[in-house]
Amino acid sequence: MDFKDVVRRRKMVRSFTDEPVPAEVVRRILDTARRGPSAGFSQGVEFVVVIDHETRQKIAEPAQQTVDVSGHHNFIAQAPVHVVVCVSPEVYRSRYREPDKMTVVAEIDEEALWVVPYWHTDAGAAMLLLMMAAVDEGIAAAFVGGEADLLHELLAIPQEYIPIGIALLGHAAPDAGQFGDVSARRMTRRPYHDVVHEGRW
Ligand SMILES: Cc1cc2nc3c(=O)[nH]c(=O)nc-3n(C[C@H](O)[C@H](O)[C@H](O)COP(=O)(O)O)c2cc1C
Secondary structure, three states: OOHHHHHHHOOEOOOEOOOOOOHHHHHHHHHHHOOOOOHHHOOOEEEEEEOOHHHHHHHHHHHHHHHHHHOOOOHHHHOOEEEEEEEOHHHHHHHOOOHHHHHHHOOOOHHHHOOOOHHHHHHHHHHHHHHHHHHHOOOEEEEEOOOHHHHHHHHOOOOOOEEEEEEEEEOEOOOOOOOOHHHHHOOOOOOHHHHOOOOOO
16 A cells, blocks of 8 residues: 555544454564664564453453443454553663663763653554554554553563553444544644744744
């Protein structure tokens, strides 16, 4: 698919059919997602792919409270594939203590060094790459926040890894007209000149 089409078609899908995603398609999506940039080539992002129905229902349980109040459907429970995107700050902290980095950062204390936590940057990049790879495969995707304690316990994610959220993959169902609160309030994208500052802010 043309890159511009991938970008344009990438929308958070909040309604999935129960049609499964073939294993080789999931594998290709993840193979692309792992090719994102990482600060110092730290490569601190990892993924947990969940297909098992019961486990996905447990992952979706915290969202049920919101669903019960709002009357929306639980689209997390619907999606046939969950990919939990995880990142370890410790991988970055130790990478930047290696000799090639220490020459640059030796004088900077730990707090000043991580004003911009690169692990979040890299996890975001991986997440977007994953979404775009899904679109390129004709697969619908969404990204939602998850409950860290639950994900740690349920999926045996090591404590040093932060589960930043869950990418949902599947086939789009006819839109049930149900949007998250954020999307409902902000249906339009901010115009180009609101967000792009040419020369200076
Ligand atoms: C870090 C992050 C967390 C998000 N969490 C949720 C979520 O928990 N539930 C949800 O419905 N959408 C979630 N979204 C989707 C955004 O609401 C969505 O990206 C935004 O409304 C723009 O719509 P679009 O991605 O379809 O262009 C999240 C997006 C990001 C980047």
